[in-house]
Every structure is written in structure tokens, then in C-alpha cells.
Amino acid sequence: MSKDAMIHLQDVQKYYGDYHALRGINCDIKAGEFFSLLGPSGCGKTTLLRTIAGFEDITSGVVMIDGKHMEGVPANKRPTNMVFQSYAIFPHLTVEQNVGFGLRRDPRPKAEKDRAVAEALEMVGLKGFGARAAHALSGGQRQRVALARALILKPKVLLLDEPLSALDKKMRENMQVELIRLQRQVGITFILVTHDQEEALVMSDRIAVMFEGEIAQLADPETLYRLPNSRRVADFIGHMNFLPAKVAGEANGEIDVDVQGLGRCHISARQAPGGNRGEEPSVGFRPETLTLLYDGQTATDREATGLIEEVVYYGDMTYYDVKLDGVDAPARLSMRNVPGRPVLDRGAKARVAWSPSALVLFR
């Protein structure tokens, strides 16, 4: 375990009866980090978060927070606070009473506590809302009250369970930015649960991608996007094209691969970060790493040819499904729509530029 780990999880196992909800979670979360648990619904994100909060007993393993073992420490004695998915605003109390709820046992004089409540409300942009009845707030306001209520206790770790999923798109994007700002301001470790890969990429310092109770990959957003360690992670985070490939040789940190439709090339060993569980080897690449070549243009690196099967126009972008020569399934590539770059037609022949450095090998 590293010395600066705020949270240390070691082989955490959790069973609900016969159901194996957490299958050996190992990870260290650093102090002051914005950490996300990302995965499809039912993969155990909430369970892991509640395990850290102290709402669920683990079957075996070690949970340490700030260097202390948490076994037998109940939720109300842990240095964590939670923002619940439903926000859990107390409906019979005012906004002020909700935010100040955790200060009930605080020995400070009332005036000082009132000041703390006012500050917390201001921090989340709810200045002047203190006297409102909590049950009359909008979704976004409830969310802010929940944040203020948790942050006022200055926890070492703030746990957020899909805090933005109940908001509409616009509001969600605003809150993403605000949460990042808030986290920098207070410097507290944030652990965010989300099933939205874009949200995780935008907000996090590091992301743990979970499937079926296991962490499939733990990395910073860029690594996760550029070098996913399995086809499953690659598929979950954005879109990735896959082409069958054969490894022809390997030497000096370089791999010699023969990719269907693209041809033979050398890639760095770094570009093969993980296995693919006994499937046939394949090579993956993101849509934006392939570029359509217009008349007169030539590739700076490598070139391939194919047929445009589908064109989807998105305003700022156009997506093309291109069937490369010698490949069965089309690959998706995206082009930014800049002036002087026409949208090509379906059925047209296409030349595409690509680079071996953008490939990921799964073998």
C-alpha cells in the first residue's frame, strides 16, 4: 500500500447470500483525488461505495481509510460522507436544518454553526435559500443541498452515488463543471459512482472500470481511452473498431502484426496492454484515428482503401462506416466538418490514412 493512499482496498469480497457482488477488489485511492467507479448497471459500483461508507459489511478483505482499519467501524463513525442517489433530503426540515444536520453534535456555539451553514450554502450556490422548505426544491437544488450537507462536516472522503443521473442534460453538464470546481476548492477526496463514461472521462483524475464485481482496468482517463486493456473496456468507453490480426513476431519491445484490411506493421509493446481472454487476436482503433483522404491528398504515414457504406451527419462531425478492402465488417471513422471539406456520399470509394501508433493490440 502506498503511503499517500486515503483509501486502501485489499481483496474486498462481498456476497449477498449466494450472489457474489464484489469479487476481490484491490485499489488505492490517493488523498485529494477525484476518483470514479465506472461500469454498467448492476456491476457493483454502489455496493463498493456503500462498503467504503460502512453501510455494507464485507464478507472478507481489508478496507482502510486514512491508514485506519475500518472493520467494525459503523457508518456514523467513519470519516466519509455520502451524497445519495436520491439525495435523501429530509423533507420535514428546512434547507438550513438539512445542511446543519450533521453539526448537531458539534460543540461549537450556535452562531458559529450558523455561519458554517451559510458558508456551505454559498459554496454550492444556494445563498439565501436557507429558510426554504426542503420538499419544495427542484432536483438541481436538492442535489446542492445534499452536497452542502455532506461537505459541511469536512469529511476526508466524499462519496457520490450517481449524483447527476436524475438531472437533465444541460443541468448535468453544468453540475459536472461545478463538482470539479468544488473538489479543487475543498481538496477532499471525491469518489464518484457513474455509469456514464463521458461523465467519468470529463471529471476524474483516475477511473476504475468495473464489470461483474471486478475492476477491469484502473487508469487515468487518457490511458483508459487510448490504451484500454481489453475489448470490453474499449467498447464501454466510447466507440472502438476491431479488426482481426495475427502476431507475426516480437522483438526489442516491438510487435510485428498483420492486420486484416490495413496490412502488416510494427507497433510498440506498450500498445498491447492486456489480453482478450482466449479470443482470436484483434487490433482496435478509435474512429478519430482514421482520416479520409480527399482528391490530391496523400497519407503522411500509411494508407488503406475501402468503400463508404454509411454516412451519418452530426453537424460538427460526420461519421462514416467504411468497409476496408478485405474486411467483412465496416469500421467507423469520424471527420470534423471544417470549411472546404465536403461530406462524401454513400457508396463512394474511399482512401483512408492511418498510423500504426494509434492501434491497440488485444491478444
Added chain:
Amino acid sequence: MKSQGNGLRLYAILYLAFLYAPIFLLPIFSFNDGTIIAFPLKGFTTKWFALMAEKGQLHQAVINSLIVAGSTAILATTLAIFAARASTRFEFRGKGAIMAMIMLPLVLPEIIVAMAILVILLQMGVGLGLTTIILGHTLICTPFAIAILSAAFQSLDKSLEEAAYDLGEGKFSTFRLIILPLVLPGIISSLLISFTISMDEFILAAFIGGTSPTLPVYIYSQLRFPKEIPVIMAVATCLVAVSIVLLIIAEYFRRRGVAKTGGKDSGGFL
């Protein structure tokens, strides 16, 4: 379409008239200056109400009923709080069967319950009186109380408790600060409904009450004497008034509870 609507409306009016007209007759005859319950009315008087004050047995019956109804309301509601909390929050073996058995008295013919209890009490040599009525009434009121309180506990989001706990409160203070205030309207509503049911329950009170008549038992016993009937009418008028007030209060609290927790109104007993 229009004529069909009118037919249905007529049906609805007749139905309501059949339901409530007899009840409206009570106050009419209780103010009628005559001992015979028949039209035409003789004249206006309040002497039957004045006469109520002189009936010692009536007073005793009212006191008995208040004791029984009050105790029943508290007992049934207390038991129901535990049952409703357990059934809405926890999963345990045989929960469905246990809850079904607790709720069964709701549909069991009361006369059967009354006879069964009477036989057992006599076999056990337990003296009949107010205590036995209270126990019997608790049995039949508890299902109603559970139905009301289950709805109250059900509409309570589990994460509210967890949030209070997460913010540093203990199990007990969480119950006191969060759960109790949010289910309080349900508790009040349960108390009032249990009280009302117990207040006018006749069969059990007559079977297992021994020599301590409750108000309904007393009223029934007086119906044998024609000259007492106008006074009974006056008593009944008072009872109707009290019942209506209690039910209105109960419904008010039930609705307030629904509004406060932001839940949807799924309909209560009213």
C-alpha cells in the same frame, strides 16, 4: 350519452340517500318533542339531551367506552408500529405468512372471533370485563393500524435513515429525528381510526364484556324500553358528531403526511 349519464346520476343519488338518510333521521328525532319515533314531528325540544345528564348508567357506559377505546388505540398503534416497521424495512423468513395472519382479523367474521375468545377466556377462568374487551378490540384494530402505518413507513425512503446515520446520528436518534416525525401523521391517523372502531364495536364488547357495558352495549340494552328511545337518539346524535370530527382529523393527518414526504396519495380509508 346524456340520458345514460342522468340514469347513473339518479342511481348515485338514491344510493347515497339510502346510505345516509337514516343517519340524518337521528338528529331530527332527537330534537322531536314526542316519545314515538314517527312523522309528523311534534315540535322542537332539547329535553332529551338534558335527560342524558341524569342517566348514571349511561355515564358509566361512556366512561367504559372511553377507557376501552383509548387503551385499544394506544395498544393497537404501538403494536402496529413494530409490525409495520418490520414488514416494510426488513426481510425475514415467513414474513408473508406472518403478515397475512396478523391481517386476517380484518376479514374474519367478528362473531366467530368473539365466540372463540369467549370460550377460551371462560376455559382459562379469566374474569370478563374492560380488560378483556380491550384485548379483543386490540386484536381487531391492529390490522387497520398496520395498514395505515405500513403506508406511512412504505413511503419513507430508506436512504433518509442512512443519510442521518451517515451524518453522525445513532440508530435511536435517527428514529427520533427522522423516522418518527415523518410517520407521525400516520401514527395520529392510526390512533384516531382505532379509537373510532373500538368506540362503536358491539359484538365483542357484548360477548366478552361481562357486566361492564360499553356505550353500544348500553344503547342496545335500552332499545327494549320504548320510552328511552328518544334519549338514545340524542346519544346517537352526539356519537355521530364525534365520529365525523375524529375521521376528519384522521384524514387530515394522513393527507398531511403524504404531502410532507412528497409521496403520491394512494388513497386511505377515506
